[in-house]
Amino acid sequence: MKQPTARATARPPFGLDALGRSRVSRTARGGHARSAGDGKNRAPRHGIHVAVVTSADVDRLWELTQDPAVHARWDVRFGRIEPTTPGAFTYRRFGVSGTGTHAGERRSADGGATSALTFACPNPLSPIEVGSGYWRYRPLSEGTSFETGYDYRCRYPVLDRLFRPAMAWGTAWSFDRLRLWADRGVAPELSLALALLEVAARIATVLAVVLLLAAAGPAAATAGALAVVGLLLHVPALPWRPSAGRTTWSWQPAATTDHRSASRPEESLR
Secondary structure, eight states, rough: OOOOOOOOOOOOSTTTTTTBBOOOOSOOOOOOOSSSSSSSSSOSSSSSEEEEEESSOOHHHHHHHSSSSHHHHOOOTOOOOEEETTEEEEEETEEEEEEEEEEEEOOOOTOOOHHHHHHHOOOOOOOOOEEEEEEEEEEETTTTEEEEEHHHEEEETTTTHHHHHHHHHHHHHHHHHHHHHHHHOHHHHHHHHHHHHHHHHHHHHHHHHHHHHHGGGGHHHHHHHHHHHHHHHHHHOTTTSSGGGSSSSEEESSSOOOOOOOOOOGGGGG
């Protein structure tokens, strides 16, 4: 494993310092939290936070998360990630490209690690304008807690009301996809195919009920479809396909909406 090295870094924007500590003192309103645990943990005050517990050790998770090509395989938020210069990379999804900069690493005394980065996208098609975040690897007695926290300035604040929870869900779903790969050896491509098959099977079930009840009239068909959808929503995901419900995840409003207060990612490294 590549050993993280302690390095002093300037503070990235949006309420997270270079190693993931909060810089916000006031609780943001309007956020939401979902947890696979007991719900005792207080939701973070800003940004998107996701955590998953895996039986893999820190070394294995480091290998699966720090290599750009490997990272792009399990993280649904990215279609491709390519290194450019040392400590920098570009990412692409749906034809929209952005840039990222490594902002620092550190190793804790218990064998854990934290990795931070900043990112930006000049393309007006992207809701994300600039942001920063971290990955944290916490050793457990059996396995590792892999966590992330990130925040960004949205180019279209109204759109962020939908985009932010979607990003949080996508991150959580991807973290469970990573867990399946690390713990069970289920390749990301296979877990995606299984997820799509399960979705298709659920949709087919609803359509079958509608067709069976169509003779009884539109009202009966609609009621039957709604009943089946309600039941399917409570059916747990198959154990070998990703599910955000197996992680702890939350989203909160951005730490700041003042466009003048955000620095560029490259400035955060000066």
